[in-house]
Amino acid sequence: MNRSSFVLVLLLFWAASVHSQTFKLPTANQSLFNLQEQDQYFCPTIARTWESGTYGCVRSGGWQMHEGIDIRSIQRDKDGESTDPVLATANGTVVYINGKSSLSNYGNYIVIRHQIDGLEVYSLYAHLSRVRTGLKAGQNVKAGEAIALMGRTTNTREAISKERAHLHFELNLFVNERFPIWHKKHFTGKNDHGLWNGQNLLGLDPRLALLASHREGKDFNLVRWIQSGQELFRVQVRNTSFPWLKRYAALVEHTPSARGEIVGYELVMNYNGVPVKAIPLSDKEMKSRGKYHLISVNAAEYKKNPCRKLVTQTKGKWNLGENGLRLLDLLTH
Numbered sequence: 001m002n003r004s005s006f007v008l009v010l011l012l013f014w015a016a017s018v019h020s021q022t023f024k025l026p027t028a029n030q031s032l033f034n035l036q037e038q039d040q041y042f043c044p045t046i047a048r049t050w051e052s053g054t055y056g057c058v059r060s061g062g063w064q065m066h067e068g069i070d071i072r073s074i075q076r077d078k079d080g081e082s083t084d085p086v087l088a089t090a091n092g093t094v095v096y097i098n099g100k101s102s103l104s105n106y107g108n109y110i111v112i113r114h115q116i117d118g119l120e121v122y123s124l125y126a127h128l129s130r131v132r133t134g135l136k137a138g139q140n141v142k143a144g145e146a147i148a149l150m151g152r153t154t155n156t157r158e159a160i161s162k163e164r165a166h167l168h169f170e171l172n173l174f175v176n177e178r179f180p181i182w183h184k185k186h187f188t189g190k191n192d193h194g195l196w197n198g199q200n201l202l203g204l205d206p207r208l209a210l211l212a213s214h215r216e217g218k219d220f221n222l223v224r225w226i227q228s229g230q231e232l233f234r235v236q237v238r239n240t241s242f243p244w245l246k247r248y249a250a251l252v253e254h255t256p257s258a259r260g261e262i263v264g265y266e267l268v269m270n271y272n273g274v275p276v277k278a279i280p281l282s283d284k285e286m287k288s289r290g291k292y293h294l295i296s297v298n299a300a301e302y303k304k305n306p307c308r309k310l311v312t313q314t315k316g317k318w319n320l321g322e323n324g325l326r327l328l329d330l331l332t333h
Contacts, residue, residue: 042072092112170201236286271305
């Protein structure tokens with residue numbers, strides 16, 4: 001075998017290994033896979049049902065977004081404290097560890113970067129009682145590798161009780177490497193976590209991702225799964241150089257529909273503000289000379305999932321909401 005053939009084989013092997021990676025459960029609790037045991041998997045908020053521990057518009061009467069899932073403890077010590085090991089959901093690299101619980105309502109938390117099907121996806125593990133000794137940012141971890149212990153650390157006024165110790169688990173896409181500059185421009189408070197501030201991570205539904213990954217096995221494709229979800233709205237952005245386009249090129253339509261020079265993109269957004277597809281546009285296809293132009297809204301999806309308030313309706317007319325404009329400004333900063 002000559003050198004070129006050998007390199008090609010290595011590239012094909014690498015591509016296959018990336019494609020075949022699936023998500024693993026982040027704790028030993030297996031009840032997610034039994035529909036009759038959902039209440040044994042999700043840890044609810046106080047006096048609420050197990051659904052309040054799932055992802056989405058599940059808090060405050062449907063008007064508060066929960067960007068992850070809360071997983072119940074199934075292992076306790078003699079004092080009743082959780083001892084469940086927390087496991088990496090896929091092969092990846094640790095990018096951030098917060099070991100000062102007083103600095104975040106996540107308490108102690110870890111963020112891991114994964115490369116799956118051409119996408120950077122970031123898993124987040126929060127409320128940890130402690131991080132594995134010696135674990136550091138920049139260290140590679142394997143799927144199923146223990147990285148911490150479940151706990152109940154947080155800086156919120158209402159502490160997490162011993163009985164409600166749980167793992168808050170997220171799967172996210174990264175918004176913008178210029179986030180610290182954007183944050184300084186728009187907020188007066190200190191940004192203690194730099195790029196790994198929760199505002200710079202857009203959550204996907206971990207329950208649906210874990211179930212699809214488990215069901216489809218090696219046939220699971222992250223791009224296909226992300227783009228199979230319901231869209232909330234479409235917006236045209238007169239910008240061609242924002243970081244999302246390069247980082248998430250797999251979500252950009254690769255066969256341009258634009259007739260002429262590309263001057264912007266139509267973004268297909270889900271209800272949590274994730275741009276699940278970017279469609280290139282020419283100047284003739286742009287509906288406005290403005291920075292943003294709302295094209296359409298899925299009213300049924302908004303009725304079902306309104307909590308992010310990304311779009312609003314006044315006298316029958318849909319507009320980008322304040323939260324939607326802020327998200328677009330961060331995305332295109």
